[in-house]
Amino acid sequence: MREETKKQLQRIMDQAVEKNQIAGMNMMVVKDGQEEMYLQCGYADKANGKTIERDTMFRLFSMAKPITAAAAMILFERGVIDLADPVSKYIPGFADQKVSVPGGLAPVWHNVTVYHLLSMTSGLTYGGNSSATEYAIGNVLEEVHKRLDTNHPMSTLEFADKIGRCPLEFQPGERWKYGVSADILAAVVEKASGMRYGEFLEKELFQPLGMKDTGFYVPKEKLDRLAVAYEQTTGEMKEFRENSLGIRLSMDVPPAYEAGGAGLVSTLDDYSKFAAMLLNKGNYQGRQILQPATVEYMTTHKLVPYQQEWFDKWWEMNGFSYGNLMRVMTDPWKAPFAACEGEYGWDGWLGCYFANLPKENMTILMMMQKKDAGTFDLTRKLRNVLLLGM
Structure with missing residues (x-):
């Protein structure tokens, strides 16, 4: 140089x-x-x-x-996780998910997968006030903050489970949007590996x-x-x-x-x-x-x-x-x-x-x-x- x-x-x-x-x-x-x-x-x-x-x-x-x-790639190449795995295989809260639509909620076309988390196409967002998804995820993040200095702070797996119960902003794979996908992926790694993340x-x-x-x-x-x-x-x-x-x-x-x-x-x-x-x-x-x-x-x-x-x-x-x-x-x-x-x-x-x-x-x-x-x-x-x- x-x-x-x-x-x-x-x-x-x-x-x-x-x-x-x-x-x-x-x-x-x-x-x-x-x-x-x-x-x-x-x-x-x-x-x-x-x-x-x-x-x-x-x-x-x-x-x-x-x-x-x-x-995640370490577990992927070892055959521990499959990118097509539904996240619900590791995080129960991701079973029976719903998508936010005008007037209410609709079933997902297919489950959120590990692949969706890696590409930020999961339908998960960060907190905010622009959609029902942002509002719900914001509430979970606020709960994490409130419990930081208590004797029952929220864990990685509990966080992921609560996020899984929030409505998605769009059908998995339908769009791209920045959000908490990587945080959920960490929980998947934790569950799949049997070790804290x-x-x-x-x-x-x-x-x-x-x-x-x-x-x-x-x-x-x-x-x-x-x-x-x-x-x-x-x-x-x-x-x-x-x-x-x-x-x-x-x-x-x-x-x-x-x-x-x-x-x-x-x-x-x-x-x-x-x-x-x-x-x-x-x-x-x-x-x-x-x-x-x-x-x-x-x-x-x-x-x-x-x-x-x-x-x-x-x-x-x-x-x-x-x-x-x-x-x-x-x-x-x-x-x-x-x-x-x-x-x-x-x-x-x-x-x-x-x-x-x-x-x-x-x-x-x-x-x-x-x-x-x-x-x-x-x-x-x-x-x-x-x-x-x-």
Whole structure:
């Protein structure tokens, strides 16, 4: 990578801190198995003057979803689960489901399957007020929050069972819509494996990959490394402390509900190991975590046309399709930023970002903690400078 490109990326990051667009962040690029670049700027904790460092820990939120997809793929290739399995095989609440229709409820044409969860075509949404489904799922998430600090917190399996009793927004497979599908998939993995979801991840992914700082909570001895979450207000970055999606933002207590779609914390280095495993066809330092054919399916599968129409409504994702809880670039010329055919990855609500570019044999990672960030203008600017300046 050209030195001028690195300097330009650092300038953009530093300016984002100076303009109170972010509190701080770090960024890594790995190409051909070698680290091309590591940059950092700003603060993990502004009030205490603690800067972002390489070992700073971040709440991944939706960047946990590709990890959940990989967990499901492990059981898929071992013959433990079938993608056509009805979710009701593992979660009783998904039996006899109904779909919300004008004037009431109707039976499902066919059951929600594991495949529907992986492609976000299940009919499940997040909470909100736009449909009966959003309202019902929002109530379940609110119950998770209310029980967080009680002696009977909601578990991963109880959450999934309650979600299964909510009406679907559309018939399974009929459309695409973002929602709690990954959280239900985590419960399926838990039930099918006979292990708590977090234990399964630790045994099958985190330990083999050496992801020592990734998990569903931060032990006391590591809490000083957890970045503060911020939200942008007029002229400043303000600390953000609200629990969200059933997750305790303090991350200081082992949760009963291990959210497969949002609940993990990690570091830039840890996540780079997961990304490297996928980029190297399931192999990491001589250990085969997933088979090459499994990784190919996981990272190239995309929506069918009538589902794609709904994904295309998310204009920032123009040029991408979706499959196995990740975006997959199918037409770079439609994208509103510099992109490469075949790249895949995802991002998180607080700004963590991951992309693997197989044809370039490259990984791009960014970590920050800003409310409602995801892929936003700073992410796009950094990508543009990087890819056009290689």
